[in-house]
Amino acid sequence: MTEPLARPPRKNPVLRTPLPTLPPGGRSRVGLGLTAAAAVGRFMLQHCRDCGAVQYPPREACHACLSVRLRWRDTDCGGELLSDTRLHHSNDLFFRERLPWRLGLVRLDAGCSVVAHLHGDVGPAPARVRLRLCLDRAGQAVMMALPPQDTPDMNDDPQLREMTCDPKFRKVLVTDGKSMVGQAMVRALASAGADLIWVGHAEPWKRMPGAEGLSALPQVAWVPLDVTDSRSVEELAGEIGGKVDIVVNTAELHRTHGISGRRGVDTARAEMDVNYLGLLRLAQAFGPALRGRAADGVPSAVAWVNLLSIYALTSFPAHGTYSASKAAAHSLAQCLRAEVRPAGVRVVNVYPGPVDDEWNQLLPPPKVAPAALAAAVVKALREGTEDVYPGDVAQEWFERWRDDPKALEREVSAGG
Amino acid sequence: MTRPHRMSYEDIAVTVPFTVPYERFSIRGAHWFVGRALDGLIREAGLPKQSIEGLVVSSFTLAPDTAVGVTQHLGLSPRWLDHVPTGGASGLMALRRAARAVQSGDADIVACIGADTNHVDSFRQSLGSFSQFARDATYPYGSGGPNSIFAFITAHYMQAYGATREDFGKLCIAQRENARRNENALLRKPLTMAEYLGARPIADPLRLFDCVMPCAGAEAFLVMTVQRARELHLPHATLLGAIERHNAYADDPIFVRGGWAVDAAELYAQAGLQATDIDFVQLYDDYPVIVTIQFEDLGFCAKGEGPAFVRSNSMTHDGSFPTNTSGGQLSAGQAGAAGGFLGINEAVRQLTGAAGSRAVSNARVGLVSGFGMVTYDRCLCTGAAILAAASA
Numbered sequence: 001m002t003e004p005l006a007r008p009p010r011k012n013p014v015l016r017t018p019l020p021t022l023p024p025g026g027r028s029r030v031g032l033g034l035t036a037a038a039a040v041g042r043f044m045l046q047h048c049r050d051c052g053a054v055q056y057p058p059r060e061a062c063h064a065c066l067s068v069r070l071r072w073r074d075t076d077c078g079g080e081l082l083s084d085t086r087l088h089h090s091n092d093l094f095f096r097e098r099l100p101w102r103l104g105l106v107r108l109d110a111g112c113s114v115v116a117h118l119h120g121d122v123g124p125a126p127a128r129v130r131l132r133l134c135l136d137r138a139g140q141a142v143m144m145a146l147p148p149q150d151t152p153d154m155n156d157d158p159q160l161r162e163m164t165c166d167p168k169f170r171k172v173l174v175t176d177g178k179s180m181v182g183q184a185m186v187r188a189l190a191s192a193g194a195d196l197i198w199v200g201h202a203e204p205w206k207r208m209p210g211a212e213g214l215s216a217l218p219q220v221a222w223v224p225l226d227v228t229d230s231r232s233v234e235e236l237a238g239e240i241g242g243k244v245d246i247v248v249n250t251a252e253l254h255r256t257h258g259i260s261g262r263r264g265v266d267t268a269r270a271e272m273d274v275n276y277l278g279l280l281r282l283a284q285a286f287g288p289a290l291r292g293r294a295a296d297g298v299p300s301a302v303a304w305v306n307l308l309s310i311y312a313l314t315s316f317p318a319h320g321t322y323s324a325s326k327a328a329a330h331s332l333a334q335c336l337r338a339e340v341r342p343a344g345v346r347v348v349n350v351y352p353g354p355v356d357d358e359w360n361q362l363l364p365p366p367k368v369a370p371a372a373l374a375a376a377v378v379k380a381l382r383e384g385t386e387d388v389y390p391g392d393v394a395q396e397w398f399e400r401w402r403d404d405p406k407a408l409e410r411e412v413s414a415g416g
Numbered sequence: 417m418t419r420p421h422r423m424s425y426e427d428i429a430v431t432v433p434f435t436v437p438y439e440r441f442s443i444r445g446a447h448w449f450v451g452r453a454l455d456g457l458i459r460e461a462g463l464p465k466q467s468i469e470g471l472v473v474s475s476f477t478l479a480p481d482t483a484v485g486v487t488q489h490l491g492l493s494p495r496w497l498d499h500v501p502t503g504g505a506s507g508l509m510a511l512r513r514a515a516r517a518v519q520s521g522d523a524d525i526v527a528c529i530g531a532d533t534n535h536v537d538s539f540r541q542s543l544g545s546f547s548q549f550a551r552d553a554t555y556p557y558g559s560g561g562p563n564s565i566f567a568f569i570t571a572h573y574m575q576a577y578g579a580t581r582e583d584f585g586k587l588c589i590a591q592r593e594n595a596r597r598n599e600n601a602l603l604r605k606p607l608t609m610a611e612y613l614g615a616r617p618i619a620d621p622l623r624l625f626d627c628v629m630p631c632a633g634a635e636a637f638l639v640m641t642v643q644r645a646r647e648l649h650l651p652h653a654t655l656l657g658a659i660e661r662h663n664a665y666a667d668d669p670i671f672v673r674g675g676w677a678v679d680a681a682e683l684y685a686q687a688g689l690q691a692t693d694i695d696f697v698q699l700y701d702d703y704p705v706i707v708t709i710q711f712e713d714l715g716f717c718a719k720g721e722g723p724a725f726v727r728s729n730s731m732t733h734d735g736s737f738p739t740n741t742s743g744g745q746l747s748a749g750q751a752g753a754a755g756g757f758l759g760i761n762e763a764v765r766q767l768t769g770a771a772g773s774r775a776v777s778n779a780r781v782g783l784v785s786g787f788g789m790v791t792y793d794r795c796l797c798t799g800a801a802i803l804a805a806a807s808a
Contacts, residue, residue, distance in 0.1 A: 024544050024556045031552035057553035057792060063666075082670045083575075085567035088617040091540040092559030101558045105568040105793065107669040113793050115557050115564070125575070142556055 002120055005156040007195075008169055008298040020294035020343045021094040025138030030058040033072050034141035038133035041385040043077040045110065046070045056112040079108040081127045081145060084118055094137070102159065104145045106131060116143035117159055121151045134163035134384050137294075137344035139337075155382055164384035165303035165346055168193035170245035175200045175225060175282060178208040180357045180370040181307065182250040188374035189248070190219050192382070195299065198240055200225030200251070202232075227251045227278030237285035242293070247286055248305040248377065251278050254359040258320035268321040275325035276332060279306065283336050291343035304340065305348045305377055306333045310394045312351060313401050314408050337386075348386050350377055353393025366392045422686065428515040429645035430803060431638050431652035432461045433761035433770070438602050438633035438749045442533050446477040447489050449531035449751075453636035454490055457527050461638060461650060470496035470523025470639075472514055474506030474530040474753035476542055496523035504700050504788030505660065506530055507635070507757035508799030512658045514639035524640065531634035532752020539630045547791035554792060560619050562702065562790045563627060567619035569671045569794070570705040574621065576672065579723040581621060584704035585612040587739070588625050588746055590731035591701065595743025597733065597774035602631055602749040625746070626703055633751030635761050642806065651768035653803040656781070657686035660799040674706075674787065675798035676713035684715070687781075687802040691715040694802070695779045696738040696766060698759030700787035701746050702795075707739065710785055714800065733774040741766060741774050759784040760801070767805040780805050 027035065030046075037044035046055050048062035049069040061068050084104040090096045102118035106129055114131060122129055122145055129145040136142045144163060147154070155166050167189050174189070176182045177199030189197055197219045201211070204224060214220050223240070226232040227249075253274040255267045283304075293301040311323035312330035330349065337347035354360040356367035368391030376390035389398040400408045434456035436449050450473060458465055471494045473483035481489070483499035496517045500506045507530055514526035543561045544551060558564055573579055588607060595601035607625060615624035638650075645652040659682055661675030684690055691714065699710045708722035716737070717725040731739040742748050742762040745755045763782040765771045776782075786799040 024551075024559060026544060026551050028548050028552050031548075034552075057549045083568035083572040085564060085571060085622075086617075086620045087558045087560045087564060087567075088619065089563065090559045091543055091561055092555075095558050095560075103558055103560075103564055103568075105572075105670055113669050115554050115568075115793060117557060125572070136556065138556070140556065 001151055002153045002157045004153040005168060005298065011297070017293060018295045020291070021097060022138040022342070022344050023094045023136050024092060025140050027140055028058070030060055033058055034133055035135070037072060038135050038141035039385060039387045040389070041380070041383055043075055043131065043133050044072040045075040045112070047073040047075070054110045054112060056108070056114055075110050076108070077131045078148070079106040079114070079129055079131060081105070081118075081122060081125045081129050082107050082113070083125050084122075098158070098162065104129070106145050114143050116145040117163075119144065119146045119154065119160055120157045121147045121154055135346065135386060136163055139341045139346065139386075165246065165348070165381040167246060167378065167381055169195050170299050170302065171196045171198075171243050172246040172248060173198045173200065173240065173244045173286070174248045174250055175227060176251035177201060177214060177222070178206070178211045179250060179252070180210070181355060181373055183210050183214060184370035184374035185248055185250055185377060186214050186217070186220060188371070188378045190217050192378045194219055196221065198223045198244070200236070202226040202251075227281055228273045230281055233281045233285045237289070241286050241289040244286060244290065245293070245299055245301045246303045246305065246381070247282065247290065249279060249282055250307050252307060254319070254322050256319050256322070256359060256362075258317045268324070271321055271325040272328065276328040279329050279332055283332070287336065287340060290345055291340055294343040294345050301345060303346045303348055303381060304336065305350060305381070308333065308349050308351050310351045310353045310389065310397045313397070314405065314412055317413055346384070346386055348377070348380050348388060350380070350388045350390065351394055351398070353391045353397060368394070423519065424686070425515050425655040425658060427641050427643070428518060428655040429640055429642045429650075429652035429806070430511065430655060430760065430764050431640065431645050431650040432457050433764040434460055434636045435600050435761060436531070436634035437600055438631045438751050440534070440602060440629070440631050440749070441536055442632035443535070444533055444632070446475045446531055446533045447481070447486065449533055449632060449634040450475065450478070450486055450529055451490055453529045453531055453634040454527060457636050457638055461648065463525070463648070465492065467525055468492060468527045469494055470514060470517050470526030472498040472500055472510040472526060472528050474500045474502070474510060474756060475532050476501070476503065476752045477532045477534075477538060494523065496526065502756070502788045502797045503753055504702060504756045504795070505786040505797030505799045506753050506788060507760045508658065508784065508786035508801055509660055509797070510757070511639065511655070511760060511801060512660060512799070515655055515658070518639055518641060524644065526639045527636060528639060528757070529634060529636040530752070530754040530757035531636070532632060532754060534630050534632040534752065549792035563619040563622060565790050565793055566703040566705065567622050570626070570703060571621055572670050573672065573705050573709065577720045577723060579705070579708060581613055582609065583708070583723045583726045584626060585609050586726055587704045587707055587731060588612055590735065591740045591744045592747045593732045594741045594774055595747030597772065598742045598748060601743040601747050602629060603743070603747045622703065628702055628745040628750035628755070631749035631751050633749065633754050635751070635754040635757035637757070637761055637764060651770065652806055653764045653767040654806055656689065656802040656804050657683045658799070658801040659683045660797065663796050664798065671794035672709070673719065674709060674713050674795070676710060676785065676800055680713060680715050680800070683800055683802060689781065689802065694781055694783045696741060696763075696776045696782045698740055698742070698763050698782065698784045700756070700759065700785050701740055701744040702750070702787065704746070706787060714783065714785065733776055738776045741771065741776060756786050756788060759786070763803045767803055
């Protein structure tokens, strides 16, 4: 059984911080189909539309009938561990620094043989396993063989922890802790074992219901942070930037207008200032230190979480300016992902449907509860996914968008 | 059950086995080793360069060139050319293609060359780009290269058929004994069972002496008709039969048998021989488990009896079942694609009285195998040939 992770000792300031290395990140284009599945936490393999054959590794044609009509489909992840090994030598720096490293050869019940990273709680072959598609530190999909049922402390397995961004023993900055979502996020991170949670508040004199309760949590430290003010962002980064392992950007401004519902651009500008430029200010101030600490021992810098919106993919006209600001933030988050991925830091983008808060008062249910949204973020960090669509509305919009973005545009403009 | 229309190889001679001495690392390019090999072939054969009408080259480190680049690099103008980039199976495949080219009259004399250089970092650099499946589905998993895959195969074989570390140790130690009589072998210090069992772990259950040492070097030979070899007074072996097979048993969940098992009966039928007629074997030895599996797949014992076969035989050149009498790649070193030619050259030496102090006594017939290309979870290419001493 996995040894529970011990609380890491305080960092020795005399020692050099190791520079981050990455596992090999090159993939073919068909191989990236696995990464697309891993990004959303699904286990998908190539299935042939014509003969039904399932295949792995990914190919350009069906190995059975030569059809090129292949599609990625959710697949049974159960299998049998046929053989296992422990590597004591590697040709790659990333693994060399982490030896010994367990690997297994798994025969999926679906009928393919898979080379996989092997969790410590899986006994020697033969043994039953389930495979998970994880994103590794290079941000690419890899197969990880896990025990068939969850085991105590299994997330603390050193190899699995290299694939995930588990908040346990990590220091987190939640950029706005006063909103309902921000508060839920702080509570969820505290229960997930975060070591310290800095909670930003832009206007300390405003008392928001519930916010006071957070102060009772021993992990919580309130910090002044106004994401619309470059100086405020830089001051905080100067103070704690070298210690933050996970940034959770919950700061957002949400108003409920389209183009013709309100004259002028003041509200739209304010939304952009928080939702888009706020992310840019934060990324410029906190990004470099995060990149530099991506291999800093057990509590290394690992992740950046952006609270976006499903409206970032397709405008919700009733909240049109908000949608536009989230689309801008979504685009910037892709840029941030490209810039921090070479250090092994993951950008987790969260695309909820309407949250059950005051700004969505007039929208009919279902609406995602702030606590459910926060739980989805913690789950994503623990399981190492990077695109999160929490709640039924988000899931449905995402499916519709994947299926046909144009159709979704018309559906939404016709009333959702 | 020989295939009725498959043409015999019986008029084919394999001659002038030439080795460019192995070096652990070299600062030279692969073209240097190809050049030394070609020079050695024509010098030892006493032929002008222009008489090489056919050329087949195997190399991992020749990039960006292929065989055609070699023609301009070395000033050849062949009328038949092939490039066989299949590593451990390349020697057998080169031999088969060259033999058919000679028989059809497309070339009179074909030079077959396996050559590679080895820079300090070239092995590591070759791994990640070895195949699309390696890039997508094995190299990102610990980057152990073929060691990880053969660790799976070895561990599974041990569990399924009761092989022990000592069985594999016995093979490695016998090959080391053979290597002590091969001055080109890089590893010639005697190996004890304690050293074998206690060596540095690489990928459980594999340890250091289960793995070949990558090096630089070349192996080359000429293929021509028996009649031509006689005219040139070249000592030669004749080719009695040859097979190859790719991606055999693709549905086996893990490698336990190779393509040899598909075609071994055809090989013996073509040669008009049985397994019991073979005087020695040169079996592709990237890892000792593969030698054991070939004892089974090539018909020397039944599937699963490999470990018992190892225990009841001695594999030295003077033993009851002489195996890899040059020391094999495990002791001579693996000079890239030349590793796929090593067994052919050693067999020709054994059959032409050129094996010196490691000669197998009264060797008349030898079997050579090849095995190459771990594109994903197993080696895809298998080949084998039966060579015989030329009748006087």
